[in-house]
Amino acid sequence: MASSRSAFLLKYGIPSIAVVVIIIQVYFVNTHNLSKWKGGGYGMYTEIHYFYNQIYIPGMSVDSLLKDDPNMKSTLGYLMLMPNKDNLNEAAKLVLRTTKKDSIHIQIWKPTINSENGVHSRALIDEVYMKTSNL
């Protein structure tokens, strides 16, 4: 009995880990807005890549914020990969601390496409307003 159980485990244990990873990925996609491209759920090539998401901060250049700042690159990169409220707040806090501004407005947009007429536009995923006094 014990040997048949271990045989079953040795046959199906490792593929079961793959299934668990997929379940975790689906959970994060649905609750944390993780891009389907990542997380080990094999959802690559199912939607436009998160690389094309756009962070927009009115009155500020995102490119110059990213320049020579690995922490900013990591935080804003994470926001593009998983555009949710928590990551927006993290990004807003970091930008406020870095730029020493009184308030900040950050938006994250994704590209949309209509294949019937070729119209390419952008849709707002989420946005946050934050004041230094809230930090």
Add this chain to the structure above:
Amino acid sequence: MKYWSDIKETLSTNIELASQLLLLTLGVYSFVLAEDNRLSKVLVIFIGLMIWFFFRNKTKHPIIWLMFFSLLVIDLFQSYFWLANHHFLIVLMVLSLIFYSYHKREDFLLKNIQMLLVVVLVSSAFQKLMSSQFMSGEFYYYVFNRGGLFRSFLNFSSESLEIVNSNSESILILQDKDPNSNENIVLKDIVPNLHVISLIFAWVTIVFEFIVAIAILWKPKHRWTHLLLSLMILGILCTRLETGFMALLGICGLFLCGNLKLRLLYVTIVLGCVTMMITKLGFH
């Protein structure tokens, strides 16, 4: 003719051959990723190499596999959400090989590989089925018009290449504008009726993935199963040089395949993919 008999002899031991190819792919993949989280990896590599160098013939433990497994796990812990999907596959394939080196049961190893392949293909097909952007053909429409797929073939059509460049330029101009202005652009189609082609291609992709998954589940060693799997791998390589992932699928196929000619095809695919990974012509 002696060359062919040498090749046949090598191909006859497919588990050993597939393990060697996995080790080669793993070495290249780990080398490419070595710079990420390097501080955590340096000790593992150094100690692993020292043990392997001095004790590889004196221990029953698969030192080199354990070292590579540790490197893969470091990346898992430190960059879980940034890793490519095939990182998760290679971790589990290596784990199967480590277990195999202890239990020595070929049937267990082959069942691991077979089920891993089925899980990957079924998940991939389901994720597509669940994505409205994929099912409406919009995803393919967008990437076709941006030159994201079949890039190598686009070079043969200067007109299509021009349209791709013009679309990319228009998108860049749009990105420089305030998205709150709600401006949009109209992409030009690289070929007529692209929206219909994209929709058909989306369905063909899903149906093919499901067919291959069912074939591997039902007849894992059958010639037709491996014809379909190798066709799928070659098809994906034509659309995009996902050489790292395809090398792993090819190795999985090699583990399971019983036909010598198809084993040769798998070895050719894997070595081609590894070459592309080393030269960085393909993705790792």
